[in-house]
Amino acid sequence: MDLPRERKGATVTPDEIEALFTRSNGDYVFARWAYPVVPVVFGVDDTTLAVVKGAFEAVVTLANHKMAENDPEIGANCMVFFLRDWDELASVPELERLLPGVGALAKRLGDEKAERYRVFRFDEAGAIRSAFVFLRMGGDLAEVPAEDLALTEVVQAILCWSEAAFAEVSPLAIAGGRTILRPEIAGVIRAAYDPVLPAAARDRSHALRLAARLRG
Template sequence: MTPDEITALFTRADGSYLFARWGRPIVPVVFGVEDATLRVVKGAVEAVVTLANHKMSDTDPELGANLMVFFCRDWAELPEVPNLDRLVDGLAPLVERLTAADANQYRVFRFDPDGQIKAAFVFIRMDAHLAEVPADTLALSQAAQVILLWSDRAFTDISPLADAGGTLILRPEIASVIRAAYDPVLPGMAQDPSHGLRLAARVSLLQ
């Protein structure tokens, strides 16, 4: 990928640049699925965290779990989840917007004072389209999209996954960006587009 293409991955629709990675070990918990699917989701998260050379843990000292993945059939189910409105500000209007847009997925991030990712909430509505997607594919896609604070346009036209002989894997260029993004020499949060150039330089060094 060119430096401009890498910078675009973190340039939002309003033109602002915003990059953030996790600053604490990731502790996932999954709601609304059977045990087999739960293991698939946690396995995908672990694979992407390992790729990033980041860490997972059994518990977050402040939150308990800091990556919460919710599967549902209808957005109206979310307000019924106990205490979810305390974790996600504006849950009721969010559900209204998701319903009106006929969306099937959404991610909410929370941040530590230094701007690094503190927690993430992933909401997946299993509509007819997602019901046809294999669990491992869906899990890997979500894990890739939650490991960094990507632009709201990053994967609008192109999936973070690629077909490798019938097996869907992370696109190599996206995997390279994830690895480079967690290089300790780079900041955990950045708002200056020049960060995209530094990130591109780290990608080149890792290839």
């Protein structure tokens, strides 16, 4: 996916915000993390690990949220896997316990020739409790700069976006010859973590509340 150019003075409307969190079945589903994010990254060298951790730190800081070294209940709560092939999932220790049915999932992703897959787990209130991000680096993703890939994936893990939110347009943009997070998406993330707003919402009026904070 080619990155768009930054739109100067770009704004996002309530309808556009609503679309970012509207699922393919028509349901509005918003969720953010209600717990400090504890990321762990598998399958990369130290250089790439530093890039991914840096992306987490940048996005979590943007959201005015928190990171931690350990989750008291589950240890790491945001797991990022870099894989050569989906078959590797079957050999990841304890993954079946954390993500039941991962063997069938790996087969389906292989049959679909998927490049990435993301799944969230939620608490009783609907807030994000944990996330799993899987990236198959044997295809086109191998050509994506590590900084761009890391920032894109962390942005998509910081909120439960619609599956179509960034299907056509990346959350990143080119500005002054460098890659940045699109300002309007950064604004949505920042507004989404306003402590006045709920950590989860199913009513479309929530999009209006987000838009009001972007205008404020």
